[in-house]
Amino acid sequence: MTNKRKLFIITGMSGAGKSQALKIFGDFGFYCVDNLPLALFRDFIKYVLGREDLQNIALGIDVREGESLKDMPKMLQALGRNDFAPKVIFLDAADECLIRRFSETKHKHPLHKKLAAAIAHEREILSPIQILADKVIDTSDLKLGELKEKLSILLESKREGDMQISVVSFGFKHGILKDCDIVMDVRFLPNPYYVPELKEKTGLDKPVQDYILSFKETKEFAEKFAELIKYLIPKYIKEGKSYLTIAMGCTGGKHRSVFMAHELAERLRKAGLTASEFHRDIGL
Numbered sequence: 286m287t288n289k290r291k292l293f294i295i296t297g298m299s300g301a302g303k304s305q306a307l308k309i310f311g312d313f314g315f316y317c318v319d320n321l322p323l324a325l326f327r328d329f330i331k332y333v334l335g336r337e338d339l340q341n342i343a344l345g346i347d348v349r350e351g352e353s354l355k356d357m358p359k360m361l362q363a364l365g366r367n368d369f370a371p372k373v374i375f376l377d378a379a380d381e382c383l384i385r386r387f388s389e390t391k392h393k394h395p396l397h398k399k400l401a402a403a404i405a406h407e408r409e410i411l412s413p414i415q416i417l418a419d420k421v422i423d424t425s426d427l428k429l430g431e432l433k434e435k436l437s438i439l440l441e442s443k444r445e446g447d448m449q450i451s452v453v454s455f456g457f458k459h460g461i462l463k464d465c466d467i468v469m470d471v472r473f474l475p476n477p478y479y480v481p482e483l484k485e486k487t488g489l490d491k492p493v494q495d496y497i498l499s500f501k502e503t504k505e506f507a508e509k510f511a512e513l514i515k516y517l518i519p520k521y522i523k524e525g526k527s528y529l530t531i532a533m534g535c536t537g538g539k540h541r542s543v544f545m546a547h548e549l550a551e552r553l554r555k556a557g558l559t560a561s562e563f564h565r566d567i568g569l
Contacts, residue, residue, distance in 0.1 A: 289370040290333070291315075293343045294361070296414055297376030298407060299395055300383040302424045302432060303345055306376060309433050310343035313440060319345035323353040326360055334368060348407050349395050358417055372527065374439070375411075375418035377464075380404055382425040420528045423463035431563075438561050439528060448518050449559055451530045454488070454546035456538025456566040465532040469510065469545075475500050477540040487567050488543025497544050507545065511552040518558065538566025 293315070295306050304319070311317045316339050321329060323346070333339045348354070364371045378386075383404055387394060394403040415421060422435055438451050455462045462468065477483040477493045486493045497503050514531065521529060531549065535541035543564050553560035 290339070290368055291341045292364065292369045292371045294357075294371065294373045295343055295345045295376070296347060296373065296411070296418075297422075298378060298383060298404070298411065299348060300386045300392075301376035301378040302427075303347060303376055305429060305432060306374065306436060307343055307345045309436050312433075313341075313437070315341045315343040317343045317345070320349065321346065323350050323356060323360070330364070330369075347395065348410055351410075354410065354414060357414060361417070372420070372439075373414070373418040374436075375415045375421045377415070377421055377423050378425045379423075419526075421464055425463060426460070434563060448522050448526070449528045450514075450518075450550075450553055450561070451528070452546045452550040452553075452560060452562045453530060453532050454538055454542035454562075454564045454567065455532055455534045456536060456542065456569070457534050458536055459538060459566045459569060461534065462530075462532040462565065465530040467514075467529070467531045469531065469533045470535075471506075471533055471541045471545045472535050474503055474506070474535075474541045474545070476536070478537065483540070486540075487564075488540045488545070489547060489564075489567075493540055494544050497541060507548050507552070511549055511556075514549070514553065515556055515558075538564070538569065543567055 293310060295303050295310070297303055307317050307319055316333075318329070321344050333342060346354075346357070361371045361373065380401070384400055387400055394400055394407075396403040396406055398406065420439060422432070424432060427435070435451070438449055453462055453465065457470075457472070474497060477486070477488075477496050480496060483493050483496060488494065488497070518529070531546075533542045533546045533549065546562055546564065550560045550562040
């Protein structure tokens with residue numbers, strides 16, 4: 286039995302980074318098509334099926350498809366019964382961020398209305414698509430390199446059905462992580478920031494790790510939280526979830542959250558799970 290072809294639908298709000306995401310997929314070796322009219326979707330799929338060399342495909346689809354978007358769920362369902370493993374990635378951003386981006390680039394919104402009204406209308410149109418998305422990525426605060434990192438995580442699956450887990454540390458004073466599934470506040474742990482010789486180090490440095498681990502509650506929490514996540518993963522998979530982002534936050538995002546995110550990712554990897562880690566605020 287041959288492996289199914291990968292097909293990613295890249296969609297979301299105008300100005301949220303769909304074009305950049307599609308370029309990133311191209312860098313990863315995907316055959317990319319932007320703004321494919323949904324009226325040509327079935328013909329395109331027939332074309333792909335006739336090409337043995339096209340195993341990884343990414344399609345950019347946006348609000349310009351209008352009423353045709355309502356047919357997307359049926360199209361994806363049909364693909365799942367065919368030779369494809371379809372995934373929908375929805376890119377989003379805060380309204381104020383979208384307004385700023387359009388203002389800076391002087392691009393017109395595809396709905397050709399006043400900007401605030403166009404964004405509100407677009408959200409309404411795309412709401413059913415966002416609900417069925419396999420992964421929603423908020424790009425409000427993402428740099429291009431961080432977007433590439435997130436997309437690369439989604440492409441690490443080695444067999445169909447794998448749960449891709451991303452553990453991210455952050456600091457609450459820099460803003461809570463937006464596009465995550467689980468948020469864990471670890472500010473209850475003793476803070477190395479107040480130990481002079483540890484203040485300028487990070488949770489990836491051994492002296493900081495040794496300090497945090499010297500407290501009984503650290504070891505208890507690390508073990509119990511990892512067991513909870515391992516318990517939940519089969520439940521998420523059963524519901525069709527392919528990607529899980531776990532955010533661990535402390536005050537500044539440099540000591541406790543960094544170490545606990547690293548510790549969790551290590552425990553999950555030792556359990557045979559696919560887990561990556563990213564430390565958003567470690568350099569701030």
